[in-house]
Amino acid sequence: MRKPDIFKVPIGPQHPALKEPESFSVALAGEKIMGVDIRLGYNHRGIEKACEERTYIQDIYLIERICGICSHTHATCFVQAVEEIAGLEVPKRALYLRTLIGELERVHSHLLWLGVAGHEIGFDTLLMYTWRDREIVMDILAALTGNRVNYGMNTLGGVRRDITPEQAREVLKAIDKLEEQTKYYIELALGEATLAARLSGVGMLSREDCVKLGAVGPTARASGVDRDVRRDDPYAAYAEISFNVITDNHNDVFGRTVVRLKELMESYGIVRQLLKNLPDGPIAIKAPRKIPAGEAVSRYEAPRGEDVHYVKANGTEKPERVKVRAPTLANIQAVKKMLENRYLADMPIVIAAIDPCFSCTDRMINVRDAESKNNRLMEWETLRRQGIEHYRRLGIDFSKVKIRGHS
Amino acid sequence: MEEDVKQSLIKQFNLPEETIRIPRPRRIFLEISREKFKEVFDFSVKELKFAILLTITGLDEQERFGVIYHLARETGAILNIKTSIPRDNPTLKTITPDFSNADIYERELMDLFGIKVEGLPPGNRYPLSDHWPNDQYPLRKDWKQEGVTFEQPREKQDVSEKSGGDQNA
Numbered sequence: 001m002r003k004p005d006i007f008k009v010p011i012g013p014q015h016p017a018l019k020e021p022e023s024f025s026v027a028l029a030g031e032k033i034m035g036v037d038i039r040l041g042y043n044h045r046g047i048e049k050a051c052e053e054r055t056y057i058q059d060i061y062l063i064e065r066i067c068g069i070c071s072h073t074h075a076t077c078f079v080q081a082v083e084e085i086a087g088l089e090v091p092k093r094a095l096y097l098r099t100l101i102g103e104l105e106r107v108h109s110h111l112l113w114l115g116v117a118g119h120e121i122g123f124d125t126l127l128m129y130t131w132r133d134r135e136i137v138m139d140i141l142a143a144l145t146g147n148r149v150n151y152g153m154n155t156l157g158g159v160r161r162d163i164t165p166e167q168a169r170e171v172l173k174a175i176d177k178l179e180e181q182t183k184y185y186i187e188l189a190l191g192e193a194t195l196a197a198r199l200s201g202v203g204m205l206s207r208e209d210c211v212k213l214g215a216v217g218p219t220a221r222a223s224g225v226d227r228d229v230r231r232d233d234p235y236a237a238y239a240e241i242s243f244n245v246i247t248d249n250h251n252d253v254f255g256r257t258v259v260r261l262k263e264l265m266e267s268y269g270i271v272r273q274l275l276k277n278l279p280d281g282p283i284a285i286k287a288p289r290k291i292p293a294g295e296a297v298s299r300y301e302a303p304r305g306e307d308v309h310y311v312k313a314n315g316t317e318k319p320e321r322v323k324v325r326a327p328t329l330a331n332i333q334a335v336k337k338m339l340e341n342r343y344l345a346d347m348p349i350v351i352a353a354i355d356p357c358f359s360c361t362d363r364m365i366n367v368r369d370a371e372s373k374n375n376r377l378m379e380w381e382t383l384r385r386q387g388i389e390h391y392r393r394l395g396i397d398f399s400k401v402k403i404r405g406h407s
Numbered sequence: 408m409e410e411d412v413k414q415s416l417i418k419q420f421n422l423p424e425e426t427i428r429i430p431r432p433r434r435i436f437l438e439i440s441r442e443k444f445k446e447v448f449d450f451s452v453k454e455l456k457f458a459i460l461l462t463i464t465g466l467d468e469q470e471r472f473g474v475i476y477h478l479a480r481e482t483g484a485i486l487n488i489k490t491s492i493p494r495d496n497p498t499l500k501t502i503t504p505d506f507s508n509a510d511i512y513e514r515e516l517m518d519l520f521g522i523k524v525e526g527l528p529p530g531n532r533y534p535l536s537d538h539w540p541n542d543q544y545p546l547r548k549d550w551k552q553e554g555v556t557f558e559q560p561r562e563k564q565d566v567s568e569k570s571g572g573d574q575n576a
Contacts, residue, residue, distance in 0.1 A: 040511075041534035048519075049545050084431065214460060214508035232483035233433055297434060297461075297477060297485050308477065310464045325462035325512075333508050 004029040011347075013042045022332075024347075031343045036336050040329075051322040056082055056156060056291060059319065064150050066324060069112065072098075072105045073302040074309075074324065075154045080235055081298035081311035082156055082319075086291050092237075092279040094158035099237040100274045101145065101153050102300075103267045104171075107178065108137045109303035110260045110267075113355050114185065117257060120348040121198045126188075133181045140174045143167060158284025168275045175268050182264045189257055199254035203338040203350035206251055215334040216327050217305020218263065219354045221247045222255035230301045241273050253353040290317050302327050304355045328354065409435055409484060412455055419454075420447055433484040444490040445500070451478060452505060457486045460502075463512040465520040467548045472497050472520055492522070501526040519546040 007028045013021035021042035027034040047066060051059045064075040076098055083090055111134040118126030138148045144167060145151035153159045163171075189195060205215065210223040220227060228245040230238045246262040248255040291313040300307045305327030314320040331354040338350050391397070409429045416422060420443065428436040439447050451457045457478035466473030471491040478486045492499060499516070501524050502509045514533040516522040521544035535545075538557050544550060 037531070039531045041532075041536065044534035044536075046545060212507060214506065227481065229483070232481070233479075233485070294430075295436070296430070297487060299461075299485075306461075308461045310462075310475065310477065312466065321464070321466055323462065323464040329511060330508065333511065 006034060009344075013039070024351075026339075026344065026347070028344060031345070033339050033342050033344060033347070036339050038332060038336065040332065048322050048324060051319055053318065055289070055317045056319065059322065060154055060156070061152065063322075063324070064152065064154075066326065068149055069109050070105060070302045070304065070307070071150045072101050072153060073300050073307050074326075075151075076102060076236065077298045077300040077307050077309040077324075078311065078322070079154045079156055080300070081296040081309050082291060082313070083287075084296040084298065085294040085311065085313045086156070086288060088157045088285060088287055090158055091282045091285060093162075093281045094283045095237045096274050096278050097159045097161075097163060097283065098154065099241070100163070100171075100271060101141070101151055102236065103270045103274070104137055104141055104144075105151075106267050106303045107264060108134055108141065109355075110264050111137065113260060113303075113352075114257070116352050117253075117349065120352045121195075123195065123198075126185075129181075130185070133178060136174050136178055140171055143170065155284060156287035158282070160284070162283050163278075168278070171271065172275060175271050179265065179268045182261065182268070186258075186261045186265075189254075189261055196254060199252065199257060199349070200250070201252055201254075202342070202346050203253045203256075203353050204251050205334055205338050209337050210251075210334065213334045213337060214330050215305075215354075216330045217302070217355075218256055218259045219305065219331050219334060221245070222259045223251045224249045227306075228301055229299045229306050233299050235298070235300060237274065240277070241270055243270050253349055256353045290315060291319070304328055305331060331355075409433065412484070412486065415455065416447070416451075419450060435484065435486045436489065437486065438489045441490050441492055444488070448476065448488060448502070449505075451486055451488060455486070456480055457484075460506040460509055460512075461485065463509065463516060465516045465522060465546060467520065467546065469548070470494055472522055474499060474516065474522070476502070497522045499524050503527060518544075520544050521547065 009026045009028055010023065011026060012023040023039040023042070025037040025039070027036070047062060050062060054062060060075050060079060063078045064071045066074045111130045115127040115130040115134070118124065118130065141151065142148050144163060145153055145161060153161060205213075205219070205223050207224045210220050210225055215223070215225070216227070224247055226245060226247050229235070230243070231245050243266045246259050246266060248259050250258070293313055293315045295310070295312045298309045298311070300309075307327055308325040310321070310323040311319055312321040335351055335354060338353075339347060342350065388397075409432065412435055413427045413429060416427060416437065417424065420439075422439075426438050430436065437447070457480050459479040459481070461477040461479050464475040464477065466475070468491065471493055473489055473491045475487050475489045478488065480486075497520070499513075499522060501513055503513070503526070510527065510530065511533055513524045513527055514530070517524055517527075518532055518535045518539075521542075540555060540557065543555050545552075
């Protein structure tokens with residue numbers, strides 16, 4: 001029997017439907033993935049360097065734009081580090097409001113993810129339902145901050161906007177509605193046979209591999225890794241809030257779905273506690289323009305996992321160094337492991353399950369001879385000609401067929 | 408608990424008291440010479456159970472480059488081990504045998520600071536593009552954007568030639 005040819009298929013970096021360009025070079029034997037080579041950095045905008053050339057206040061807004069989904073995550077992680085260096089005693093009310101926006105952001109992010117996951121497995125009804133419900137939390141975020149994303153809530157020493165009792169009541173009403181809907185999704189995820197069949201055993205990542213590869217967030221918790229910096233290294237108001245860290249032992253995309261859904265329920269509980277116990281008092285204290293020399297490491301449990309910021313101050317109004325480790329960078333290395341020996345058709349949902357999102361092949365195939373290691377590029381026209389020749393040899397003639405858009 | 412870590416490090420390696428700082432609960436900062444780095448790092452990971460690598464930070468300190476390895480425990484404490492290497496011979500040994508996820512963080516040091524990491528398995532550069540000049544390290548403090556020329560990506564030139572006058576078509 002002839003050994004199967006290994007095809008190397010480039011996927012990315014450009015994709016019409018994605019927010020994140022990444023390039024995957026997938027070695028395939030038939031449908032089976034033999035290896036994946038990942039090239040990152042297409043979105044590198046030099047933000048760390050730019051931070052060194054701007055003031056701390058300017059940096060908050062720049063850093064908030066690292067990510068379009070967890071914008072509050074990065075801004076909070078950064079201001080926490082600077083406040084620690086400056087020794088600022090942030091008012092309790094500010095910490096509660098920061099946490100409130102953080103949890104609402106998690107709700108919108110997890111609902112967004114659930115929709116993307118539904119879409120990737122051809123369950124577009126789920127996409128429509130979850131994104132409809134996500135609008136409830138987006139409206140709340142817009143009402144509280146003036147924006148759907150990039151909330152501009154944080155400043156050094158506190159937050160920039162207070163919340164009124166009427167707004168708090170609106171939030172609670174929205175949370176009730178969202179909780180009701182989420183219960184339905186949990187029922188659906190745990191009970192719907194097709195969903196379980198499509199997601200179970202896909203993108204397996206054992207607990208050992210997960211720990212070795214440094215995966216974080218729901219990806220890690222779905223492999224039984226009981227870690228959450230909200231509990232382990234509490235920041236903002238989390239030390240005063242009770243909640244469960246959700247873990248699961250399915251180790252697959254199904255487990256990651258269950259973890260995120262149950263985390264939504266925990267977030268609703270956190271929001272209720274925050275609003276019930278919201279302390280009175282100021283929402284910010286005055287911060288100095290110049291930050292004394294020092295350094296700090298700050299952590300934040302983003303919807304996608306642990307976010308780490310390191311800030312070094314040199315006594316001026318601009319930081320000496322800002323270093324950011326976003327959760328996807330920690331998770332992307334686990335993706336290689338999840339895809340090994342799996343099928344190409346699972347790739348979109350496996351990649352989406354760490355919560356960036358993905359799926360597209362270029363109309364170009366780089367054919368790599370497994371023995372000689374030679375590469376040759378076959379473009380659309382060549383592939384089409386080869387296909388026609390192949391069928392002609394079998395006695396079928398496609399050469400008369402006209403394809404729209406291709407002569 | 409942080410104090411226990413500090414004392415065991417001092418005892419094990421005979422370190423002066425001021426090399427270890429505990430600015431707040433769950434944060435430990437340690438500075439160590441390049442020569443002693445390996446044994447202190449191994450001890451921290453294996454004996455003191457700081458077994459999670461959060462990330463690696465590079466610092467430009469003029470004559471030297473600072474490198475901070477941010478390690479964490481399951482229980483939430485972070486140990487930041489800082490070492491430094493001379494600017495005229497900026498080489499480090501890879502920690503990928505202990506932490507396979509260090510790969511991408513070490514590549515950041517290579518691309519952004521021009522630090523050489525010995526023993527790193529072959530792989531793609533990160534995070535700069537393939538067209539970025541090889542001798543330009545943007546996170547060095549003396550780096551200036553002016554005068555840096557980039558090789559244009561070939562696809563981009565093709566597009567502008569083809570599209571010609573009917574870009575709005």
